[in-house]
Amino acid sequence: MCSRAICFCDCVTYQEEPMLTIQRNLVDVLASQAADSIVSEIRIGLGYTAVALESGHAGVAWTPKSDSHSCTHLSGAGSLAGRPASVLLTMLCHQKLPLARAVGLATANALLSLPPHAPASDDEVIGSLDIGADDHVAMVGYFAPVVAKIQKSGCRLDIIEMNPGRGDTLTPEQGRKALADCSVAIITATSLINGTLDELVAGLGSPRAAVILGPSTPLCPEAFQGTKITHLAGARVQDVDAVQRIISEGGGTMLMKPYLEFVNLPLCLDA
Numbered sequence: 001m002c003s004r005a006i007c008f009c010d011c012v013t014y015q016e017e018p019m020l021t022i023q024r025n026l027v028d029v030l031a032s033q034a035a036d037s038i039v040s041e042i043r044i045g046l047g048y049t050a051v052a053l054e055s056g057h058a059g060v061a062w063t064p065k066s067d068s069h070s071c072t073h074l075s076g077a078g079s080l081a082g083r084p085a086s087v088l089l090t091m092l093c094h095q096k097l098p099l100a101r102a103v104g105l106a107t108a109n110a111l112l113s114l115p116p117h118a119p120a121s122d123d124e125v126i127g128s129l130d131i132g133a134d135d136h137v138a139m140v141g142y143f144a145p146v147v148a149k150i151q152k153s154g155c156r157l158d159i160i161e162m163n164p165g166r167g168d169t170l171t172p173e174q175g176r177k178a179l180a181d182c183s184v185a186i187i188t189a190t191s192l193i194n195g196t197l198d199e200l201v202a203g204l205g206s207p208r209a210a211v212i213l214g215p216s217t218p219l220c221p222e223a224f225q226g227t228k229i230t231h232l233a234g235a236r237v238q239d240v241d242a243v244q245r246i247i248s249e250g251g252g253t254m255l256m257k258p259y260l261e262f263v264n265l266p267l268c269l270d271a
Contacts, residue, residue, distance in 0.1 A: 021198050023092045023101070025223040030111050034086035037111060041081055042088075042103065043244050044074070047252035048215070050237075050244050051106040053085060058237040059109025060247070060256070061216040062190045064098035074099055085111060092192075101193045108218050113236045118221055118265055125233035125264040129184055129209050131155050138178040140200055141188025142169065143213065158182070162194070172196075180205040189216035189234065204228045215253055215260060221267050230267055235260040 041052040045063060052058040066073040074097075080088060085107050092104025121128065126146055131137060133154035139147070140160045150157050159168070160175030170178060179185060179200065185207045191197040193216065204210060209230045217234030224232070237243050239259035246255045 019198050020093050020195060022201075022223050022227070023104070023192060025225075026108050026218055026220055027089055027092055027104075029220055029222045030089060030108055031086060033111050033114070034089045034107070035084055037085040037114075039081055039083055039085050039088055039107065041244070042106075043247045044099070044103070045247035046250045048247045048256070049102045049106045050240075050247050051085075051088060051103065051110045052240055052244065053110050053114075055114060056240065057110050057113040058240040058243065059106045059111070059113055060235070060237060060243065061102045061105035061109060062193055062214070063102055064190075064193055066099050074103070098193050098195065101195070105192055105216055105218065108220070109216070109234070110237075112219050117236075118219065120219075121264045121266055123264055124262075125211055125213065125231055126150065126186075128231075128264060128266075129211070131184060135183045136178070136181060137184045137186065138175065138182035138207075139186045140175070140179075141186075141190060141214075143186070143188070146186070146213075155184075162196075176203055179203040183208050185210040185228075186213055187211065189214040189218075192216065192218070201227050201229065215256070219263055219265050221265065224267060232265040232267065233263070234265070235262050237261075 038054040040054045043050045047063060048060050049063045050058055050060050088107040089104055091100040094100035126149055131153045135155040137150055137155050137157045142159055142161055158170055158178035161169040185204055187200055189212050191200055210228050211231040211233055212229055213233045215235040217232050219232050219234050238261050242259040243256050
């Protein structure tokens with residue numbers, strides 16, 4: 001499959017990664033809506049990135065560490081606000097820069113905060129899964145607030161981390177069998193940014209539930225059609241000014257929590 005060049009500013013050309021299937025789905029689903037929306041402001045903080053639209057809506061996504069060898073981390077900085085959201089949305093399919101994908105995902109989440117919204121559940125997602133002692137849970141990404149709750153069920157819990165050292169965790173290579181064998185999978189939405197989600201979903205066996213979890217999660221059922229994902233557990237920004245301020249000052253999920261609406265979106269899977 002050939003790559004397509006993506007120009008998001010006059011002087012920068014990005015290449016699309018063919019394996020970013022769900023990212024491409026998101027861009028396709030949101031393309032027409034993005035063309036009619038204008039980006040008003042972008043904040044790239046140490047923990048999260050926020051993109052705000054002229055409509056007054058905003059979306060967030062995790063900020064990855066930058067491996068830039070200069071003090072500029074994103075080419076085109078200073079020229080992105082005021083552009084159509086479609087320009088930033090295409091950054092979600094950037095081949096090499098996770099930071100560009102973070103901006104693209106935050107843009108997607110801003111567009112997805114516009115009404116109408118897909119029907120969602122009021123239930124907290126982990127509680128809604130009814131995890132019991134007979135379950136085998138594979139968790140990709142260390143969700144500290146969730147770990148203790150899952151462990152109380154008595155189930156087998158395997159935690160898979162790209163960066164070892166956070167407790168008793170498995171490397172991605174060690175975690176392949178856990179993903180293939182688990183009955184419940186919980187996958188961090190940051191996998192959309194680091195480019196590993198396709199591989200993780202492909203590695204699932206036959207779980208009864210598979211959740212994309214975290215504020216970066218795009219609440220877009222159409223983008224996950226044909227996959228084994230059963231729930232999208234993300235967040236919508238309720239107070240744009242407060243979230244932007246926290247992000248600019250280096251804050252993360254727990255500080256933003258009062259200003260977010262957390263959403264559990266069960267998906268209707270094809271038979």
